[in-house]
Amino acid sequence: MTRWKSALGVGLATWLLSPVLDAQQGPLRHPIPRNTWKDWPAPAAPSAMVAVRAGRLFDSKSGQMLSKQVVLIEGERITSVGPEGRITVPAGVRVIDLSQATVMPGFIDAHSHVFESAPAKGETAVMVAFVAAASAEDCLLAGFTTMRDAGSHGNGNADVAVRDAIDKDEIIGPRLSVATSGIRLPKDARGPENARAAVRAQIKDGATHIKIYPTGGYSFTPEGELQFAPGNLTLEELQALVGEAHANKVRVMAHAFGGDGLKNAILAGVDSIEHGQGLTQELVNMMVQKGLYYDPTIVRYTLASIDAGDKGKTGGKYSIVPIFEKNLRMAIATKGLKVVLGTGVDGAMYPYGSQGREFEALVKYGMTPARALQAATSLGAENMGWEDQVGAIETGKFADLVAVSGDPLTDITELQRVKFVMKGGHVFLNQMTGGMMSSR
Numbered sequence: 188m189t190r191w192k193s194a195l196g197v198g199l200a201t202w203l204l205s206p207v208l209d210a211q212q213g214p215l216r217h218p219i220p221r222n223t224w225k226d227w228p229a230p231a232a233p234s235a236m237v238a239v240r241a242g243r244l245f246d247s248k249s250g251q252m253l254s255k256q257v258v259l260i261e262g263e264r265i266t267s268v269g270p271e272g273r274i275t276v277p278a279g280v281r282v283i284d285l286s287q288a289t290v291m292p293g294f295i296d297a298h299s300h301v302f303e304s305a306p307a308k309g310e311t312a313v314m315v316a317f318v319a320a321a322s323a324e325d326c327l328l329a330g331f332t333t334m335r336d337a338g339s340h341g342n343g344n345a346d347v348a349v350r351d352a353i354d355k356d357e358i359i360g361p362r363l364s365v366a367t368s369g370i371r372l373p374k375d376a377r378g379p380e381n382a383r384a385a386v387r388a389q390i391k392d393g394a395t396h397i398k399i400y401p402t403g404g405y406s407f408t409p410e411g412e413l414q415f416a417p418g419n420l421t422l423e424e425l426q427a428l429v430g431e432a433h434a435n436k437v438r439v440m441a442h443a444f445g446g447d448g449l450k451n452a453i454l455a456g457v458d459s460i461e462h463g464q465g466l467t468q469e470l471v472n473m474m475v476q477k478g479l480y481y482d483p484t485i486v487r488y489t490l491a492s493i494d495a496g497d498k499g500k501t502g503g504k505y506s507i508v509p510i511f512e513k514n515l516r517m518a519i520a521t522k523g524l525k526v527v528l529g530t531g532v533d534g535a536m537y538p539y540g541s542q543g544r545e546f547e548a549l550v551k552y553g554m555t556p557a558r559a560l561q562a563a564t565s566l567g568a569e570n571m572g573w574e575d576q577v578g579a580i581e582t583g584k585f586a587d588l589v590a591v592s593g594d595p596l597t598d599i600t601e602l603q604r605v606k607f608v609m610k611g612g613h614v615f616l617n618q619m620t621g622g623m624m625s626s627r
Contacts, residue, residue, distance in 0.1 A: 235280075236261045238257060239260065241255075241590075242255065242290075244258075244289075245289065245580075246579075247564035247565035250558065252289070255270060256270060258290070259280075260612050265581060266582060268582060284619075289591050289592075289594055290588055291564065292578055293332025293333060293564075293588060294589060295334070295335075295567030296530050296542055296567075298440075298530060299335065299529070299532050300339075300531070300532065300534075301336050302319045302346060303318065305341025316348070319349055320352070322539040323360025326360065327608060328605070329541070330608055331542055332361050332577070333361050333363075334364075335571055336364065336366060339367060346365040347392065350364075359615065361610070362610075365393065367393060367394045369399065370382075372385060374419075377419075379426070382425075382428045382431070387431065390435055390437060397437055397438070397439045399441050401418040402443045403415065403416030403418050403419075405444050407505045411505050422455060425455035426455045429455045439457040440458065440459045443462065445466065453473045453474055453477060454473075456477060459480040459570055460480070463518070464514065466514045480525045483526065485545060486531075486537060488508075494508045515552045527563070527566050528563035546603075557596055564578045564579065589605055589607065589609075607619055
């Protein structure tokens, strides 16, 4: 087995301590500017070529399982892919033999939290950051080579430091798009202009997408009617937020349970709706019309603890879980709705590295296994705007590969037993038996 361990030493300390020290003077600011994905250069110097022999290979664009495929990789990128009879493996090239396995593109988690919480009493920001680094490694080893982080849980923009440390190979984890702290407009800074300024401030802090909160929590009336507290964003403010984000070429994810806040988020043209327990067919149809993505985060919001909490508050009468389950089935069954895989993984409630359960949940509520895989690969990449880099095993894309022993189109739970992980041409996990690496 090949398993890289996080180098939680000088590199991590340098990256995570510097923004923490800055915090003593004010808001977190990381000094290193970020390029967009479009600007990322090819590897400076090609490394030795590697060939992967795949017994089964999932084509995420077509949703089909192909047999006996070869993937050629040079440096971080895929240089060629095709049937064994068409792709020639040059003499002397190192071969990774996955001919008894199913090979898929690296998985994409559209809703994650690499930081579980803000520092508790007695903890320092650096201590929490080290835990975040270990959590990122757990996610990668579960096959999630790309994640869209949905807020730092009270850690300011420390997620920027984690992302950048991963990008510089100083710690191990998925490629991250980060939202820093998310946007909730304070009472004394409302209005469209302040909304636009908040977007600009988060981008300056290093955010590569924007998270907003157009709805509050939920409750039940004595008669059992589900009601949603309004968020602190008006339709005009939402429109300003979205407009400013899109002008700066970043996307917007909306934490939205239901009610007017959810409807206003759709009307404002956010890019994805997160959670959506109170979705109706009318709202889903609006999402389809506008081309929005839906990220239900199923496992996290159907936990027994949520059901128990609701029933405890309502004398055992009501719970949001069955309502969410009904609406989820409706949404998945709606033709044209772009449902992606997001987990809400955050540690205590949803352990890092266990996100493979989300595939099983998508299938449980109506998806085919192939569509569930697409939700975490090609469609997940489109949701992030990264479809030219990840989400498919294609020439020019990053060499992000995941393998399992069985066929997930027959047994979706195979995706909870990942045996091989490659990110950017580097093997981080190899539990396949029989001496899988050789020279041709």
